[in-house]
Amino acid sequence: MLAPLVYALLNQHWLAAAACYVVAVITDIYDGKLARKLNQSSPLGGVLDHLTDALIVTAGCWCLAKLGLINSFLPWIIALAFVQYMLDSKALAGCLAQNKSTRTLQRHRLLHFARHRYQRLYTPLARAFHRCFF
Numbered sequence: 001m002l003a004p005l006v007y008a009l010l011n012q013h014w015l016a017a018a019a020c021y022v023v024a025v026i027t028d029i030y031d032g033k034l035a036r037k038l039n040q041s042s043p044l045g046g047v048l049d050h051l052t053d054a055l056i057v058t059a060g061c062w063c064l065a066k067l068g069l070i071n072s073f074l075p076w077i078i079a080l081a082f083v084q085y086m087l088d089s090k091a092l093a094g095c096l097a098q099n100k101s102t103r104t105l106q107r108h109r110l111l112h113f114a115r116h117r118y119q120r121l122y123t124p125l126a127r128a129f130h131r132c133f134f
Helices: 002-010 014-037 043-066 074-088 090-096 100-117 122-133
Strands: none
Touching: 002 014, 002 043, 014 043, 043 074
16 A cells, blocks of 8 residues: 555546545554454554554655645654654563563563662663664
């Protein structure tokens, strides 16, 4: 859906571009449900789902920026927001460690180190780190 969307937007075929977005949203909704129903879901699938969402939205915004309809910085900001969202999501947590007990042990060791090493900065740093990685 990415190539037809970019073509439609750059040539200002707004109805075709809207149709591409509708198809992308519908397939995005049902692919996850189907994967869970067939017991085929995985952390990698979650990461790839976020990646395809980021590509479609960023490509669409890039086309609109290229046409001068939106600010040219917006596609970069959206791409960075998707990267942050992916790093913050639980989908990536499954890729970083094999099981929950390993992640929990790693988290406790890291927070224990941060608490004793940087006592005054612990609370804001721990909250920020926890939001970014767990």
